[in-house]
Amino acid sequence: MGLETIFGSGFITSQLNKIINWGRKNSFFPLPFVTACCGMEFMATWGSHYDVARFGAELPRFSPRQSDLLMVVGTINHKIAPVLKRVYDQMCEPKWVIAFGACASSGGFYRNYATVQGIDRIIPVDVYIAGCPPRPEAVLEGLMLLQKKVEGEDVLNRGAPIMVNGQAYSEDRLVHVEPPVDHRADQVVASHEGPGVHPWQGFEETERR
Amino acid sequence: MTPEAIHGALQQRFGQAVTAFEADAIDPTVTVEASAIHDVGAFLRSEPGLLFDSLMCLSGMDYGEETSSLGVVYHLHSTSLRHTITLRVEVPRQDGVVPTVCDIWRTAEWHEREAFDLFGMRFDRHPDHRRILLPDDWEGHPLLKDYQVQEFYQGIRVPYEGDPPEIGMDVYRFQDREDPV
Numbered sequence: 209m210g211l212e213t214i215f216g217s218g219f220i221t222s223q224l225n226k227i228i229n230w231g232r233k234n235s236f237f238p239l240p241f242v243t244a245c246c247g248m249e250f251m252a253t254w255g256s257h258y259d260v261a262r263f264g265a266e267l268p269r270f271s272p273r274q275s276d277l278l279m280v281v282g283t284i285n286h287k288i289a290p291v292l293k294r295v296y297d298q299m300c301e302p303k304w305v306i307a308f309g310a311c312a313s314s315g316g317f318y319r320n321y322a323t324v325q326g327i328d329r330i331i332p333v334d335v336y337i338a339g340c341p342p343r344p345e346a347v348l349e350g351l352m353l354l355q356k357k358v359e360g361e362d363v364l365n366r367g368a369p370i371m372v373n374g375q376a377y378s379e380d381r382l383v384h385v386e387p388p389v390d391h392r393a394d395q396v397v398a399s400h401e402g403p404g405v406h407p408w409q410g411f412e413e414t415e416r417r
Numbered sequence: 418m419t420p421e422a423i424h425g426a427l428q429q430r431f432g433q434a435v436t437a438f439e440a441d442a443i444d445p446t447v448t449v450e451a452s453a454i455h456d457v458g459a460f461l462r463s464e465p466g467l468l469f470d471s472l473m474c475l476s477g478m479d480y481g482e483e484t485s486s487l488g489v490v491y492h493l494h495s496t497s498l499r500h501t502i503t504l505r506v507e508v509p510r511q512d513g514v515v516p517t518v519c520d521i522w523r524t525a526e527w528h529e530r531e532a533f534d535l536f537g538m539r540f541d542r543h544p545d546h547r548r549i550l551l552p553d554d555w556e557g558h559p560l561l562k563d564y565q566v567q568e569f570y571q572g573i574r575v576p577y578e579g580d581p582p583e584i585g586m587d588v589y590r591f592q593d594r595e596d597p598v
Contacts, residue, residue, distance in 0.1 A: 289570075320577065321577070325577050
């Protein structure tokens with residue numbers, strides 16, 4: 209962006225942070241790097257039923273140069289790992305990465321010579337989505353976590369630590385998404401005891417450290 | 418035709434090249450000399466009364482340190498006569514070569530490439546002798562019993578044993594540090 213280079217980091221930049229991040233977090237252009245069965249859940253999430261257009265990320269670009277969110281969907285083996293690295297390198301800043309499912313996050317149950325044991329051996333990852341494959345609800349929760357993270361970023365210094373849900377995350381960009389089934393069970397229990405509010409009914413405030 | 422009859426026909430035709438026969442195995446298996454496998458295959462394919470027109474599977478084998486030999490197992494089936502037989506060859510680990518059968522059964526071409534890819538089997542007169550699954554610049558043949566996984570492939574760490582997530586992750590795990598910045 210041009211303005212913050214003119215004005216430096218002052219009052220105007222802090223307000224620019226808000227509006228730039230607001231634009232960024234509501235207009236992800238995901239690049240689906242689909243290699244395995246998680247792609248089915250990706251398609252389900254991007255279909256009309258779950259309607260990812262609510263989050264402004266409904267338009268997948270199949271060119272790394274036109275996208276800012278790399279979704280690694282499925283098992284990455286060593287034969288395709290250099291390709292993934294190259295695709296990541298071809299994306300322009302700012303860029304984010306979601307590891308979609310167990311295989312992309314950790315290699316999953318493929319403990320063998322052929323599979324990369326988590327794509328964070330190759331590229332930095334912002335959000336890990338658990339599940340084999342993750343349900344669309346988990347994917348949406350991961351996407352919203354990434355939105356929270358983007359909301360708290362400093363446009364001039366994207367490496368500065370950020371608070372998301374009361375936890376500090378730094379340049380290395382690590383956000384854990386726990387399986388949503390636990391949360392849902394808690395919500396069901398809580399709703400029987402009192403007025404339950406689903407966590408997706410409102411965003412929590414993102415604080416900066 | 419019963420497996421015994423097939424074995425008999427092979428022994429009558431090839432004599433000493435047919436070395437062993439396991440009749441009571443789940444898949445009755447005839448072991449033949451590696452150098453004769455191409456002739457045996459052509460005979461089984463074309464002989465009236467045998468007509469093995471389908472190579473169902475071709476597998477590489479590693480018979481381990483004691484025998485120090487590699488092998489190839491051929492599962493054959495005749496779709497017209499509906500009988501089945503298994504062939505087996507064994508070659509030394511070092512410089513063992515098996516004649517290709519991909520001019521007899523076309524499907525053997527890719528199967529033999531796979532056996533080469535994962536076991537390092539050499540096939541004589543194969544038209545396209547290169548890896549099929551792993552990258553061309555991969556080191557070693559992974560299904561060998563003495564396979565040692567390479568340390569890096571194109572700058573990416575390969576080993577998975579003794580490499581729990583902590584090793585790769587501690588540089589990333591900012592929030593777990595004693596003194597978060």
